[in-house]
Amino acid sequence: MSKSLENKEFGVKEIARLANVSIATVDRVLHNRKGVSEATKKRINDIIKEFDYKPNIIASRLASKRTSTFAVLIPSSTETGFWEAPLSGIDRASKNLKQYGITVRKFFFDLNDKNSFLKQVAEIMQLQIDGILVAPSFIEEATQLASICGERKIPYVFINSDVPGQNSVCYIGPHLFCSGYQAAQLMDFAVKSGKILVINVSKELDQYHHLLRKEEGFRAYFEKNNRKLEILKIDIKKTDASSIAFALDEVLTKEKGVEGVFVTNSRVSSVAHYFEQKGMDKVLIGYDFLKENIKYLELGLIQFLICQKPEEQGYRGIMTLHRYADLNERNIEDQFMPIDIVTKENYRFYHN
Amino acid sequence: MSKSLENKEFGVKEIARLANVSIATVDRVLHNRKGVSEATKKRINDIIKEFDYKPNIIASRLASKRTSTFAVLIPSSTETGFWEAPLSGIDRASKNLKQYGITVRKFFFDLNDKNSFLKQVAEIMQLQIDGILVAPSFIEEATQLASICGERKIPYVFINSDVPGQNSVCYIGPHLFCSGYQAAQLMDFAVKSGKILVINVSKELDQYHHLLRKEEGFRAYFEKNNRKLEILKIDIKKTDASSIAFALDEVLTKEKGVEGVFVTNSRVSSVAHYFEQKGMDKVLIGYDFLKENIKYLELGLIQFLICQKPEEQGYRGIMTLHRYADLNERNIEDQFMPIDIVTKENYRFYHN
DNA sequence: CTGAAAGCGCTTACAG
DNA sequence: CTGAAAGCGCTTACAG
Numbered sequence: 001m002s003k004s005l006e007n008k009e010f011g012v013k014e015i016a017r018l019a020n021v022s023i024a025t026v027d028r029v030l031h032n033r034k035g036v037s038e039a040t041k042k043r044i045n046d047i048i049k050e051f052d053y054k055p056n057i058i059a060s061r062l063a064s065k066r067t068s069t070f071a072v073l074i075p076s077s078t079e080t081g082f083w084e085a086p087l088s089g090i091d092r093a094s095k096n097l098k099q100y101g102i103t104v105r106k107f108f109f110d111l112n113d114k115n116s117f118l119k120q121v122a123e124i125m126q127l128q129i130d131g132i133l134v135a136p137s138f139i140e141e142a143t144q145l146a147s148i149c150g151e152r153k154i155p156y157v158f159i160n161s162d163v164p165g166q167n168s169v170c171y172i173g174p175h176l177f178c179s180g181y182q183a184a185q186l187m188d189f190a191v192k193s194g195k196i197l198v199i200n201v202s203k204e205l206d207q208y209h210h211l212l213r214k215e216e217g218f219r220a221y222f223e224k225n226n227r228k229l230e231i232l233k234i235d236i237k238k239t240d241a242s243s244i245a246f247a248l249d250e251v252l253t254k255e256k257g258v259e260g261v262f263v264t265n266s267r268v269s270s271v272a273h274y275f276e277q278k279g280m281d282k283v284l285i286g287y288d289f290l291k292e293n294i295k296y297l298e299l300g301l302i303q304f305l306i307c308q309k310p311e312e313q314g315y316r317g318i319m320t321l322h323r324y325a326d327l328n329e330r331n332i333e334d335q336f337m338p339i340d341i342v343t344k345e346n347y348r349f350y351h352n
Numbered sequence: 353m354s355k356s357l358e359n360k361e362f363g364v365k366e367i368a369r370l371a372n373v374s375i376a377t378v379d380r381v382l383h384n385r386k387g388v389s390e391a392t393k394k395r396i397n398d399i400i401k402e403f404d405y406k407p408n409i410i411a412s413r414l415a416s417k418r419t420s421t422f423a424v425l426i427p428s429s430t431e432t433g434f435w436e437a438p439l440s441g442i443d444r445a446s447k448n449l450k451q452y453g454i455t456v457r458k459f460f461f462d463l464n465d466k467n468s469f470l471k472q473v474a475e476i477m478q479l480q481i482d483g484i485l486v487a488p489s490f491i492e493e494a495t496q497l498a499s500i501c502g503e504r505k506i507p508y509v510f511i512n513s514d515v516p517g518q519n520s521v522c523y524i525g526p527h528l529f530c531s532g533y534q535a536a537q538l539m540d541f542a543v544k545s546g547k548i549l550v551i552n553v554s555k556e557l558d559q560y561h562h563l564l565r566k567e568e569g570f571r572a573y574f575e576k577n578n579r580k581l582e583i584l585k586i587d588i589k590k591t592d593a594s595s596i597a598f599a600l601d602e603v604l605t606k607e608k609g610v611e612g613v614f615v616t617n618s619r620v621s622s623v624a625h626y627f628e629q630k631g632m633d634k635v636l637i638g639y640d641f642l643k644e645n646i647k648y649l650e651l652g653l654i655q656f657l658i659c660q661k662p663e664e665q666g667y668r669g670i671m672t673l674h675r676y677a678d679l680n681e682r683n684i685e686d687q688f689m690p691i692d693i694v695t696k697e698n699y700r701f702y703h704n
Numbered sequence: 705c706t707g708a709a710a711g712c713g714c715t716t717a718c719a720g
Numbered sequence: 721c722t723g724a725a726a727g728c729g730c731t732t733a734c735a736g
Binding site: 056058059061062100175178179181182184185186189190192221303336337338339340341343344345346348349350351 | 408410411413414452527530531533534536537538541542544573655688689690691692693695696697698700701702703
Binding site: 361363364365375376379382383407408409410411412413414415416417418 | 728729730731732
């Protein structure tokens with residue numbers, strides 16, 4: 001370690017000296033506060049520009065003791081455990097930002113209960129909040145949240161799935177269509193003949209559901225590449241093992257020659273479990289780096305898992321609010337996560 | 353934004369008051385400086401423990417104006433452009449750390465000239481340096497560097513390839529064996545019959561070369577899984593297009609039925625170029641997210657690229673030196689990069 | 705072995 | 721519209 005000697009920083013004091021004003025006036029100009037004559041304002045701004053002055057964030061933070069509070073609204077951890085990863089990314093970010101006086105308050109809703117979402121929104125609105133990170137699982141309710149935020153000028157970031165047409169700071173999550181497209185390519189490599197089965201497992205499967213966008217991408221690949229495979233599909237609106245087994249029994253008895261199965265979300269382990277029970281051997285592709293899924297990957301019952309950095313989604317979500325609310329950045333772009341391909345051979349090195 | 357009111361920070365001033373000493377003495381204890389009686393030292397430490405005092409890093413940085421300087425020693429950018437990514441990660445880290453007074457000095461050596469490595473080491477040793485980030489491309493020369501650092505107590509981190517048995521802070525880079533193993537699994541999916549050809553392209557191919565560890569992993573997969581495919585191999589010790597074409601002409605004339613080709617480094621684009629010229633259609637797997645490689649991925653001449661976050665390697669390298677030298681962390685573990693699988697369908701979303 | 709005082713580069717009342 | 725002064729929580733000479 002050594003001391004920084006020479007470049008004795010060019011700061012407010014120096015600007016004040018050059019402009020023949022006090023540092024308080026310099027501070028006013030720096031923060032666009034009123035009460036400064038146009039003349040001195042210009043003089044100061046010219047000096048700032050000439051010397052390319054950059055404020056010392058450390059000193060500024062120390063002096064101001066400014067703090068922000070962000071709210072997080074995501075599903076409570078379900079049996080699949082998917083939401084634990086974003087949550088841990090959120091915690092990592094808030095740990096990093098704590099030293100700058102930034103607080104993160106977490107709120108959870110029930111994925112099976114749209115009302116719980118609204119209830120939590122009401123809770124959040126009681127507080128003094130500088131930004132919201134939200135998983136807009138229910139389109140309509142999320143739209144309501146967006147409009148409240150619009151009125152109150154509270155910035156909000158969407159993670160994991162998007163609600164286009166809203167005025168969010170940005171979206172952070174997978175490009176659903178493309179991730180389905182990627183799944184199809186892998187399927188194409190691994191299956192040389194036979195039929196393909198697409199399975200959507202979700203209690204909330206309306207026509208706008210984001211799982212369907214993955215299915216569209218999946219189908220698009222085969223069309224684009226002129227592959228004439230037959231693609232079947234089923235929607236399973238219950239998530240328990242026996243409902244899934246029942247649905248699979250039905251389709252696999254009726255349809256012979258299914259060689260590849262694509263499950264559009266993390267429920268792929270339930271399907272793997274079924275195949276294990278029945279001693280079936282098919283190419284199985286699904287989503288998410290979850291304990292159960294990795295187990296079946298390891299066993300060779302799942303060939304590929306597509307993962308989209310859920311931890312990082314949470315981390316980036318908070319950091320993005322910080323950039324917007326504290327660092328005053330604007331025009332922040334949507335952040336699409338990579339489409340990671342996880343296999344039996346590389347999962348041990350995967351960074352969630 | 354709001355002000356943090358209540359918890360008026362518990363700091364050195366408060367500790368000093370409770371211990372009946374001056375804050376200067378508290379500071380001495382905090383930094384393990386000598387010149388404090390055992391009695392007062394204990395008194396102060398007890399208070400620190402009791403109140404779980406955490407120093408305010410911001411204030412500390414502002415007051416001390418402490419700085420560190422790290423040196424980076426990596427190959428200069430070659431025609432493949434591989435080293436641009438680690439370099440940009442290094443720049444990103446040094447930009448982040450600049451506000452804390454940390455300086456990064458960059459030194460480059462020629463991958464075809466071991467002496468240039470040693471020359472740069474000599475340059476670095478002229479300076480006051482608090483740590484070195486080095487790509488140990490030449491085992492023997494890197495070992496020399498390690499022993500010099502040992503004498504001078506300068507910490508060093510290896511990136512991209514490792515020199516085991518040295519006393520480095522840690523290694524940051526791919527697990528070479530496992531990445532070859534992964535390549536083999538993909539090859540196994542994509543090639544159903546025929547022979548496989550492994551190609552090492554490098555001017556420096558001694559028996560310890562790190563490319564060979566990838567080849568070992570590749571072969572291990574087929575053995576472990578009892579695949580009886582025939583695996584051929586060639587080493588090409590010149591990197592120009594015509595040398596590569598000549599070597600490929602030779603092997604592909606002699607050996608018929610080669611269906612899959614595995615190139616153990618980023619030179620895969622040269623092989624793709626050859627196939628393009630000859631109108632050949634094979635499964636081709638290689639390494640690294642480089643412009644030329646992506647071009648052939650896009651064209652369908654390369655099926656899979658394995659990538660190992662070169663940008664992140666550089667970023668983590670600097671951050672790790674910072675953690676060790678400035679934040680006094682110890683027992684820092686090796687950091688293996690994920691084994692990312694990049695395809696025509698997901699490369700647009702890849703985060704290098 | 706210990707302490708008083710100045711200072712890091714900003715921000716914030718307060719006074720005029 | 722503007723400035724003097726105190727203060728953020730530490731570190732650093734310097735003096736004893």
